[in-house]
Amino acid sequence: MSVPENLRYSEEHEWCTAVEDGVTTIGITAHAATALGDVVYVQLPEVGQQIAAGESCGEIESTKSVSDLFAPASGEVVAVNTAVVDDPSLVNDDPYGEGWLFRVRVDTLPDLLDAAGYRALVGADD
Amino acid sequence: MSEDVSGADTPRRNQSRPTPLHAVHVALGASMTDFAGWSMPLRYTSELAEHHAVRNAAGLFDLSHMGELVLTGPGAAAALDHALVGNIGKLAVRRARYTMICDADGGVLDDLIVYRLGAQEYMVVANAANTAVVMAALTERVAGFDTELRDATDDYALVALQGPRAVELLAPLTDADLGSLKYYASAPATVAGHPVLLARTGYTGEDGFELFCSPDDAESLWQALRAAGGPEVPLPAGLACRDSLRLEAGMPLYGNELTAERTPFEAGLGRVVKFDKGDFVGRDALLARAESGPRETLVGLVGRGRRAPRAGYPVVDPATGAALGVVTSGAPSPTLGKPVAMAYVPLDRAEPGTELAVDVRGRQEPVDVVALPFYRREA
Known part of the structure; x- marks a missing residue:
């Protein structure tokens, strides 16, 4: 299961990029996408919305289940991926790329797991 | 993501029992799940792809847990x-x-x-x-x-070949006359050199076969069926798509639509109860229910929005929000492209065309009562 080195991870299986120009990009991990199964519906926060780390800010629905999307960082949502709303299968096909979910303006990232820590959390071999 | 995701694709290795085809599933990279004490393939790659394969071509299932x-x-x-x-x-x-x-x-x-x-x-x-x-x-x-x-x-492994191409794929592998093997018939047959009980039954809403075989023959039989139509036909198919296929076909699942708290009459399956055969266990109670009529009945619901009702969600009055019933199964229908569900509702709300709502995690989603099944294959 792919766990890119350059990302940071929440225990709720979201990933965040390093902060660039005050913004981090957020998505869900390949592990989470695989565990969910085929994603069929994504509800994202709205641009301009203030989200708080650890709180629910959306929903991800697969053929089998529904999961809350938790904000891994606090801040203002500055962009959402409308392509993934139109085609939720992007979350499965490219969770770290075209399947990104939203961008948040933050000062710094909270204390999150690095790739090794996340691998340990999910018991990934690679 | 909420915590129920964590580890969902990690098989519980404690006491779940492998089927005779376990090594095949592992080699195919299946996501395994514990189901009723068995380690079963939930999906191999994508349950949507597997669902569509069964509707449009053929899928291959391991049902050895039955x-x-x-x-x-x-x-x-x-x-x-x-x-x-x-x-x-x-x-x-x-x-x-x-x-x-x-x-x-x-x-x-x-x-x-x-x-x-x-x-x-x-x-x-x-x-x-x-x-x-x-x-x-x-x-x-x-x-x-x-x-x-x-x-x-x-004594048995059970492999199911389901889908519109099932006959075409099976025919070259068997001595059985598939044309004379009607729906809900079975016959001893030889398939790929192995003795099987070949049954024209299934749980997908498609034509197809269930092959009861010796556990020792299961892997060889699976591989022969798997190779019957080329690399992707039939497609190995897991329990996840089996559930969405049976839901579209309006087939009840024990534990969801069928429980010890309800009789077959609530489930709309009173026809399976035969009172004219003499005494049987449950006869008096079932006769009373047949005469009084069910208190609630199973209906199909089609969602107007995109969020799917799920098992356990309340069915409510769209005007007042008052609880009316409960969803027993629900999912986004891959074939219909919209959410479908089965639910128990009062008889006076069961007419197709009735507008109801489902409380989907605190928000009312409009649904319409429809006649079951949601999907019927062309004859």
């Missing part, structure tokens, strides 16, 4: 007529019947398929989660009849 209970002897038919709600005595050799085993109060203990294998031999196929319950109930109920009952689950 329970096979065999009755033999001159009193077998009478014993089953006493123990089950269906008319087993009228079942011809090589025919099968969908039936149920009910409690004395009429509640459903399991839904079953009974295959008549010979003049004095019947095979009862039970849900994996209920095999022990059904075995215990049958043991008690057939005592006093001239029959021998045994749990033959370990």
